[in-house]
Amino acid sequence: NLTISNFTPKPHTPFQWFVVSKGDLERKQGLLKRAFRKMKGVKANYTDVRLSAMEDFLGRGDRRLGPVIRRAWELGAGMDSWWENLDRAFAAWCGAIAEAEDLFEGGAIAEDSRSSRSRVRNAHLTIPKELDRPLPWDHINTGIHKDWLKEDWQRALEAATVPDCSFDRCSHCGVCGPDLGHNVVIEPAPVPEFAGQFKPKTAKALRLRVWFGKLGDMALVGHLDTAKLFERAARRAAIPVSFSNGFRPSPRIKIASALPLGTTSSGEIVDFELSEEMDAIEFKQRLSDRLPPGVPIYRVEPVDLAIPAASRLLEKAEYFIEVAAIVPNGLEPSWGSWVKGVMDATSLLWSKRTKSGDRLSAGPVSVPQVQRPKQKGQAQ
Template sequence: RVLFRSEELLPEIGLVIEQGKAKKLGREALLLDLAQVKGVYVPRFYDMAVDGSVHPNRRDVPQRILRRVATPTPEHAIGLVPYIETIHDRLVLEVRRGCTRGCRFCQPGMLTRPARDVEPEAIIDTIEKGIRQTGYNEFSLLSLSCSDYLSLPAVGIEIKNRLKNENISLSLPSQRVDRFDENIANIIGGTRQSSLTFAPEAGTQRLRDVVNKGLTNEELLRGIKTAVEQGWDRIKLYFMIGLPGETDLDVVGIAETVRWLKRECRPKGKRSLQFTLTISNFTPKPHTPFQWHSVSTAEFIRKQQLLREEFRKIRGVKVNYTDVNISAMEDFVGRGDRRLAPVVRRAWELGAGMDSWWENAQKAHDAWTQAIEEAGLTWKYRQVEKGEGHIFEAADSYDAPLPWDHLDTGIDKEWLKKDLKLALEAATVPDCAFDGCSQCGICGPDFGHNIVVKAPPIPEFDGQFQPNQHRAQRIRVWFGKIGEMALISHLDLVRLFDRVVRRGALPISFTGGYHPGPRISIANALSLGITSSGEIVDFELTEVMEIETFRQILTDQLPPEIPIYKVEEVDIKSLAASRLLDQAEYLITVESEGLTSVEQWENWIEQVNESSEINYEKTTKSGKKSLINLSDRLFSLSLDSIKDDSTTVLKYKGSCRNDGTMLQPEQVVYMVQMVSQQELELLKVHRQQLILVEHD
């Protein structure tokens, strides 16, 4: 196991393994060497005591395992770009690592201290480089709390200015509402305005102070008002219920806050502000001041019900509640000790996994329940003696060893206790990156210190992207889609061309409207799994380019399995290839049930070619049925080759128009089946060419 940041640790581990192999060390000896590396935890050298705490079982390993830290390196963000669309399909750059806000429920905040800013110039340079190397049109600046990166407005505006002519969008994760201003609005605004998410966490000022959120009602109102003034009419808000010291007034306060915000912030001339709320159930996490709290599923259910009743009276608010069963599982695992291991394994054997997928949640909960029972535990096995929904109250409870005490995060346990007491008095501590140290124990030689970069001046905003719609030249490209590229869908191919244009800095023209797109038009979508050596795509450019230069750039940026066969300039005023498309020629490989001869095939092909009517029942997506005469759509069918006694390759030319008049390969197989009365199976399809009509 590696304790947290592995960028610098992995090479060290690699070195130890390499040396161990050279010395021909056995597994045990190699693990022992690895256990000496700071940040590496080898569980087999540690045993659990009766009270759940964990201690070394030999003298030559460290008593506690030290957490490792590393400074983010933006250039490492430029990595492989997948051909198929993936989640977070964008260039993500970490601008700041660590958060010292001190929200008391937040484990990442505690585990990533100290905070380290990345130099603004490094971010801007990486994005400029990244756009050319990856072709992405979306970037995300990432940090636990982006708004605490003081250079964010300057960096964001500078990036927007430098990339003003590119159709780029920049997104930021959830914002601190108190730092949301016009600059941030300009950064994330534009033609593809992303949704706006804030996390007030609690519904009353008192409870926000308990959790040390450091957000006042005035700041909340000001942030949302700014968002509305900048054109947003939908806001997402995150709240939690089940926090320590929470009363029903705090819970109802969530609804009160939303009601008040809706009243105070009305978009001009539009319907009222729409809110989407996520209400999650707080589950305490190790290494946080709230690690001594215990939650109650019954209380979660009761508080959710309270809120449901309140929100029934407020219009324009969509509220999502976290499933209480999922929170129970999260809490069970979140603060477990080593007795958890067999439970996790058994739950998985019983079908748990993907537990937060709603259709699976009950199944997962049942699996966990059975696994917990079989292990001789209960759902409440680490619950404090005070019962559910309470903080430890007996003084010695705080001193009891915890199962994670041997993992040295750098935070002083005494500080956590002190901070919890402050929480219960609703007393806040400042963010130490800006306002003074509260002595949590982190800063020092092992973990370093907070690094806060002074914010550069914010440049003047040059305005959002204005698509260049000028059309100076149309270039038509004939290309193939072979090998593994047959497994790239049409939409992924569209995205690939878009990225290729950006990587090659080609002067592409854009459409207008609310969602401007590059004028790249693929003549016809090729079904997934089909190879082709005859596809056509049109590019419209804002300035005239040498055809050979264009061809070279395109070839350099495309994978070898998208070969370019021909590039031609066509009249900008002529119709696009997608509108000129008329016919397509295919090679289809079919397998017959029995043995077939050349003569038989020639006979069937002749019959198909001479048929004037072979009807086929087509079912549309909406379920409507219609009869089409396939003979009208077939222009020629011939025998290409016989592979063996049962496998034959046919060549056909059929209609292929984007108005839906197309002859599909499986329809040709159907035609042959009709005349031959043979069962045929379509094995493989290759599109040879697309044929355009001549147009003057």
């Protein structure tokens, strides 16, 4: 698997004078796609060019972009890097930009000094005067001389390598001086001897069942990240977690059920299998000390290693959902009859948005599965 991100020039770098257009990124991705199609066994993933175009646009603006950002938000931008929101966000940005065309005529965005490829190709011949034009971020002094950035850009065109001044000679970028002091070149740390592959403990001595919550902002941490959180907390707490066998050993920490993103809960369960005996109270204390406040540990109990994991024992969960009703003026919402209508129905229709952005109607869903309306509560 190969993930390819698009290069978007940033202020205070040798490419600060240039923009990348969506068309340019598409052309480059097209070249890569054609090349990778011929390579067997390589799966290439690409960052959406619209994301990079938005990043480039925002990264090169000045304070006059403020109203455009606000307008984009009003038109529906936000959570732009989530694929579910990308269509809407990109349309919102395009709409906000179209409404503010006069800003760009006034120079709110640093102009591309040389957006055409032929000009870039010839750029190493001369440093054009356009590079001396003021940029929106010129008033921020990073210490790096603008002339050094121009030279560095020339070096980039020639594919020359600038030495890393932490370990090699100084290239006089301008940062060091009486204010910030002078750079001290340090010897690279010695590469340690290879101590052999890590051999995790795979013995299973104890299983502890842990009841925990996901509160507040933790609702925005997804299932896989929550699993990682437990792995890291257990490691920091020096809890002797047992690892699975096989080519890629993984810690035996299993969350009983994946909580939908954005949902808080006071009734989650996770099983820890340990390679050695440990007191449950000490385990609870050590783990709690390493977890954020939004993940309280309510209870820890030892359970028999021979019984199935919590993920297989789980039968149902209770959810509590807050519902807001939009009703015509003057009418009272008739909650009772609506809830009864749902409970009496023999089927419920639902829709799903797939990664490709399509909306699919699916269902029917058997109503007897719906025990109660939904925040996820005590899992049972």
